[in-house]
Amino acid sequence: EIVLTQSPGTLSLSPGARATLSCRASQTVGGNYLAWYQQKPGQAPRLLIYAASSRATGVPDRFSGSGSGTVFTLTISRLEPEDCAVYYCQQYGSSSAFGGGTKVEIK
Amino acid sequence: QVHLEQSGAEVKRPGSSVKVSCKASGGTLSSYSVAWVRQAPGQGLEAMGRIIPILGTPNYAQKFQGRLTITVDKSANTAFMDLSSLTFEDTAVYYCVRSRFVGSHEGTYWGPGTLVTVSS
Numbered sequence: 729e730i731v732l733t734q735s736p737g738t739l740s741l742s743p744g745a746r747a748t749l750s751c752r753a754s755q756t757v758g759g760n761y762l763a764w765y766q767q768k769p770g771q772a773p774r775l776l777i778y779a780a781s782s783r784a785t786g787v788p789d790r791f792s793g794s795g796s797g798t799v800f801t802l803t804i805s806r807l808e809p810e811d812c813a814v815y816y817c818q819q820y821g822s823s824s825a826f827g828g829g830t831k832v833e834i835k
Numbered sequence: 836q837v838h839l840e841q842s843g844a845e846v847k848r849p850g851s852s853v854k855v856s857c858k859a860s861g862g863t864l865s866s867y868s869v870a871w872v873r874q875a876p877g878q879g880l881e882a883m884g885r886i887i888p889i890l891g892t893p894n895y896a897q898k899f900q901g902r903l904t905i906t907v908d909k910s911a912n913t914a915f916m917d918l919s920s921l922t923f924e925d926t927a928v929y930y931c932v933r934s935r936f937v938g939s940h941e942g943t944y945w946g947p948g949t950l951v952t953v954s955s
Contacts, residue, residue: 729897761939761940761941763941763942765880765942767880772930772945772946772947772948773872773880773930773942773945774945775941775942775943778939778941778943779939779941784943814879816879816880818880818882818942820939820940820941820942821940823882823894823896824870824882824885824896824940825882825896826872826879826880826881826882827879828879829879829880
């Protein structure tokens with residue numbers, strides 16, 4: 729079973745800053761079946777990125793995903809106040825698992 | 836646009852079972868991955884299992900093997916999650932999730948969640 733470790737646990741940045749979130753897998757994620765989700769309080773998660781780097785429909789282009797194998801990154805190029813949320817990575821290959829999440833705070 | 840409607844909140848006793856439904860509109864469930872994900876209060880997301888209805892065989896996370904059953908009524912376009920032998924640790928919001936792409940298991944469409952509370 730693949731275990732995903734996200735870092736940092738919390739990221740506190742100013743509006744307009746660049747945010748870099750990391751997701752490391754305990755084994756290679758086959759097919760780069762890696763997704764990123766955004767979850768705001770009281771809401772269901774929202775898909776941002778699938779297949780490691782493909783942006784989901786309607787997602788602003790300030791969100792981008794990269795990586796392969798065991799190391800993946802979600803970048804928010806210019807933070808907006810509405811980006812305050814918890815971000816989760818998920819591998820969805822032969823089985824499925826989520827990382828523990830990164831909370832993004834806006835100063 | 837696919838919309839997933841889930842059944843209402845439940846309160847269950849320890850040792851009992853719960854069955855949550857997820858009805859899809861605006862699109863079919865049959866050819867797509869349908870997964871169940873839960874989130875305990877203040878905690879992260881936990882994958883429980885998934886099924887591609889047209890293929891029939893569900894895939895369960897090891898943690899839930901033996902007490903989780905995922906089924907789909909294709910004629911009603913509705914998925915079900917049945918969890919037995921409930922403990923206090925099963926208190927959580929349970930989400931159903933459908934993929935957008937055939938052959939993929941990414942979670943594009945999410946239901947609003949169903950709160951299951953296990954209480955004596």
